[in-house]
Each structure stands twice: as structure tokens, then as C-alpha cells.
Amino acid sequence: MVGITDVVRSELQNYADRGIFQNFSVAGSGSKNLNFKFNWLTKNSFSLLLNVDKSQLELQNLLPAVPYPSDMDKAFRNFLIGRSDLSVPVHRRLDDKRFTFQVKNRDKNLSVIISFSEEDAAEAAKTTVNLLHEIFNNFLVEGPYQNYMVEFFNEPEE
């Protein structure tokens, strides 16, 4: 138990120490679950929940205001599936043998849950961070989400 929290925390702290995250905080120290908060790619901060019992990392409420069903919800799920495809370069491919990826849409808020084995905790943390990057610098950039980013992530109009 302790091993996973230390391992995950250490991996995420490394991104903060390198200046990739603009800030980084941890809530829930001493309990089973940790909630990591950091600012990175948008003005909104990210919330990453580590559920130790389930060996899961959850990017909570990552994309707000996405109805279910909707084109965007569907596109996002397809994007996630597509990241495991052999056509994706191996260094960016989601390893669906080691991890499972699940999308949750609750009250129009999309979350992503990554399940892993204890020995893969470090890699799970790195995979989560890289997935976050792919979502914001690939999925949301390549798709028709200009207005969405302005409205829900305070991206400048111009």
C-alpha cells in the first residue's frame, strides 16, 4: 500500500521538480487514497485521484460539459481506444496489456480511470501524465473543440 503511494507520488513529484507542472499539491496524506492537484496545460487545475485499494488512478472530471450520449463523448472514447492501436508509435501507445482504461461520464463530466498492477505503479503514473498530454495536445487540438476550450477552459478567443 505504502509502496504504491510513494511510487506514484514520486513520479508525479518528478514532473513538478522538472517544472513541467506549474504547481503540485497532495491531499490525503496518511490515508489510503491521495488526491494530487496540479496546473499544467490549462488554466484549470487537474485532479488525479489514487485509489490504493483498487490500484487505480482517476483523472477526475477531466472534461466538463460533455453530454452522454454526444459526439464528443463518443469521439473521446474512440480516441482512447485508438491510442492502443498498433499504428500509434510504440513509445506513445497505451499498453492495454498492462493497464485498463475506462471512461466515466457522470453529470456530463468525463473522467478517465487507469487500472494497474502494483508493480506497474510508476509506469501507470507516467502513462497517466502522458495520456493527459495526448488528450489536451492531440484529441482537443485535432478535433472541433475550439469553442469548447474557450467556454470551459478559458482559452483566449484569439
Place this chain on the structure above:
Amino acid sequence: MSKKTEKPQNDTNKSTDDEKIVSRRNFIKGTALAGAGAAAILQAESSEAHQADAMDIKIPEEIPRTLDEAAKPANFPMTGAEVFAKFMKDEGVAGFFCCPGNYNMINAIAAEGIPSYGGRSEGNMTSAADGFSRVTGEIAATSGTEGPGFTNMIMNIGAANSARTPLLVIASNKTIGEDDTEHGIQTAYQQSQTDGLKKWGKRLITPNRIYEYAAYAFRQLKTGVPKPVHLDFPGEISRARFEEPGELQYYYDKTRYRTESKAHPNPADITRAVEMIQRAERPMIVASTGVFYDKAWDALLRVAEKNDIAVTESAPMRGHFSDGHELSASTGLDAVRSADLVILVGQYCMPSIGEFAFGPDAKWIRIDPDATDIGRNVPIDLGIVSSEKAALEALEDALPSRNRQNWRDELSAARKAFDDQSDEYYNLGLKYSADTESIHPAVIGKHLHDFLYAGDIAREQTTVVSGGYGIGRYTRRYLRAFRPGQICNGAYQYGAIGPDVGYTVGVGAAVQNGVGPQAPYKGAPIVGITGDAGAAYSIMEFETLGKYRIPAIMIVYNNNAWGVWTSGAGRGAVRAQHMYLFQENLRYEKIAEALGCNGEYVTNPDQMTPALERAYKLASDEGISTLINCQGKKEFWTNQYPPSMPRHFAPGALAYYK
């Protein structure tokens, strides 16, 4: 200014005035225009269709005559204006763009033989100077009169500042003797107005220090990271008279008032960089502004090829690494995301983490002449203080040869994926165009690409001003740069929507005169791209294009609205939509025609290429510019027409668009 253009004449009144008034065609035919700032010589008759429209617009004979006058370099005794103009000439200032005002200065600069252009707005002339520098790497100057003329330049100075252009801004500034009296007109404190928009500035107050402060200005312009330099010339300075050199302070040769020496990298830093490069599997160089101004493109190519390092660009100009090279990532956006080592070279305008597409595990090396900027916005793993060329040459010497076939394969796949997506957008654009009886921006981009790079024109030939807001997000996908200075990125980082025709004047002048990397393409037509919102700010400069016979083809994407018009349509906006919209189907090309140029109106895809062909012929044969008004629909920016307004990192413009 010489006497104003005479009223149009009809045939019956022509005879006695023919000697005074020169029609455009006769002017082009008969005038061998010497020196820079002059127009090309006509080689063929103008097209019939154009002939009728040109009849009433005339270029006064004073224009070719005065352009043809021999320069009159000043010598002692000199005025302060002449001292400074001579200084500019000796320092190789390659172009000067202004509106009348600051008369002593601009007249002295023109007389000295510096290629000079007078336009219709100070701001646009500032952008012309900016555009000129961006595609030549040479210093250009701009001038406005005190007060309103100067304040008309602020937006454009801001844009040049973001682009890190070595722009010399000069302005008159009333007189010192009348300071704080508000006597007369056009009084203002001007230096403070460029705070934050310049590298250095000074209001000159002691006449005999004019040479000394000219040296200050050029030390700033010619060393380190460039930015605008702003000098104000009160009347006491420009009108001062100096009988002999001894009356000027610090009057000595440039070899004594500044150095050509540049910083070289610490060998230990190069060793460490080589280690990092060798550990990397997918290294990528971001070749930015400094690579161009340091003329380091040959060294860049050698480094990239020696160790199989991918290259993308992020500068306000493109082409210092050819888009046609196997190691180019400028059209391989997905490969950018794969880079595990990023080497920023001359990245003067430094984006923040996330503004680039590089992933979170990538390591960062930054090479820059300015130590104070290394580590800002993007935390580095290695910083190297050096001129760009020296660092690249040192890396070339130190790096072993290496083949990275996997990385090459990934780059190739990424470029193909990007091109496939561009083709997909084009096919969608054709459908949308047919559905709406208009022309979609993807269609404009693709047709322009095929015309410039896949037809009879040599692909390296045409220099392009890549402007516009919405249209730019499409056309940038299709534009290519195969040699240094081939593309001027319009609204670089400052996001000024409006200067694009101004940039086109400057870029056109640079090509017309064959300055710097434009030399092999001297006299060739250029292309500019802007939107209808932006065109409004600088469309009057079509008169300038016509006057100097700068052969430009300007594409204006006309979608009847500001690019951000959807902000007035949703998110709870009430009674706001009208502010974002224009009248529909406005005929901007007729403005160009009224200003002595040519116009085309394109309303469907089939018309695009023929319009380009006609415009190119007119530009090439007669030096006449054309505005191609491309009628689109504002709705193309909505999700009704995906991909609506792409949020891509445009090719080779990482620092501009997200």
C-alpha cells in the same frame, strides 16, 4: 511630397498634359528605375481586361523621376538629420518605410540612397519595415511624425517587438525648447509609449551627441537578441548644423563603437549536449528566430544531417530548414509529440509549457545568446549561452554521425498523416463550398499550394506573407518553405490582425530589390494572405503597392464577419451579435481596383486557380498587384462544418497557434 496626382483625363483632353502625366503602362515601359525602392520594367502590354480600368488612374511623373535621381550622400557641413542618415547608410540599413512627417529625417534618408518607400499609414509602414526584416534578416527603419503619426505606429511596433525584429523606429518630437508648453500641435511624450515594446530608446536632446546615440542604437540593433529601437528627434537635433567632424562627440568608425564578435559555447556544455543527443532516440531541433538572424541555416542543415536530428521551425519567418527535407517536422505535427529531446535554438519569443506540442517526458536544451532568458517559461535540462551559428557549428564538430531510421520513418509517417488530413479537409471544403455557393478556406489553401509548388513556378521562388486569423489556420497547412525567408508569419505571437497588407509591402519591396536570401528571386511576384477583418486595417496600402509596382497577389478571405463572431452568438450573449458581423458579400477587390491595382472576386473553387493565374501574370508581366476577394461563409467556423476552426499547431509555427 511632389505635386498631387492630377485629375483623371478623358481622351479629348489628353494632348497637352501627356508630357506631365504618365500612365501606369508608359511608366513601367519607359522607366528604368534605379536602385532599391523602384519598380520592375514592363515587359509586355497589359491585359485588355485591365486596360479599361487603368485609364483614369495615373502615376505622376515625379515618382519615377525622383526614384531615378542619383543619391546625394551628405558630407560636412551636415545637419543632424544628415549625420544620422549617413550613419544608417554606413550601417547597411536596407529599407526605409514611412509616411510624411519628421521631414528633415526622411528627406535626408532618401537623399542618402537608402531604399525608401512612402505609404498611406504610419502603422502599415512600420509593418512594412518589420516584414522586410523578417524575410531578409537586414535592418529596416520606419518613421512617423510626432504625436498622432507616432501613436499610429504603436500596434505595429508591438508586433515587431513580439517577433524580435531589429526595427529602427524614428520619429520627430517637436522641440526641446517648447517642452511642456503644448505649443502648436502633435505634442506627446513618446518614449514612454513604447515601454515594453522595444529593446532600447532615447529622445535625443544634445545635438552634438547625435552620432554617439546613433552608435548606441546600432549596438542594440546589431547585437544580442534583436527588438525595436526607438529614437525621437526633436527639431533642435535634426536641424542642428555641424561644420566639421570635430563638432560631434564620439565621432569614430564602427569598428570602434561596436564589435562583430559573438558569444561561443562553453565546450563543456557542448559535450553535455552531445551526451544528451546521443541518449535520445527522437531528438528534435526547434530552429527559431535566431537561426535566421544569425544566418545559421547551413550549419543547422549539417548538424541535422550528421546525427539524424529532426527539425521544425517556430520563427516569424520560415524556410531556414526546408520543408522538403526528410528530417523536416514542420508538417509532421504528430512527430513533434514524440520528440524525447528538444533543442531550442534562437527561440527568442519563448512559449510556455503546453504551448508547444512536446510531451512531458521530453528533455530540453536551450541555446540562446541571452543568458537572462534561458529557463524562462520552459525549464531547461541544459542551457547554452551562445550565438546560434557558433553553437550549431560546435555541435557539428562534436557530434558523431548517426542514422536514426526509426525516427526518420516516424517523421515520414507523421508528414503523410498531416498531408492526408489536409486532403481530407480539402475534400470536405469542396463539399462545403458546393453546399453554400462559396469557397471554403481549405480549398483556397490547397489551390494556392498546387499553384505555388506543384505547377510551373519553381517551388522555392514565391515569398509568402502568411497572415489572417481564421484563414491562416487553413492556409498554413498548405504553405511550404523550401529556403530561408520564404514565408513571413504574419501575426506572430502578438496576434495583430491587420498589418498583413503592410507586411506585404515590405516583403514585396525586399523581393523586388533582391535583398539577402531574396536575391535569387529578385523581381518575382509575392503572395499575401489575410482575412476581411484584417484587410480593413491596411487595405489602403494597395495604393502603395500600385505606386511602386510591387508585384503582389493578396488573398483576402471574406467570410462577412470577424473570425471570433461565434462569441457574439452564444454563451449567453445578448444584443451582441451585430458587433461581430459585416455586411455580406462586400467587394474588397474593387477597393484595390480603385487604388490602381487589380481585383478578382472568387465565389467558387473553380474560379480560384484561374484567378491566381491571371493575377500572377499581371504581377509578373506588369508589376501590378491583385486583390483576390474569396467569398466564404462565417458559418464555416461553427461545428456545423467540421473541422470548423482548427486549433492545430500550424506547421512550423509552434509559438503562434495552439
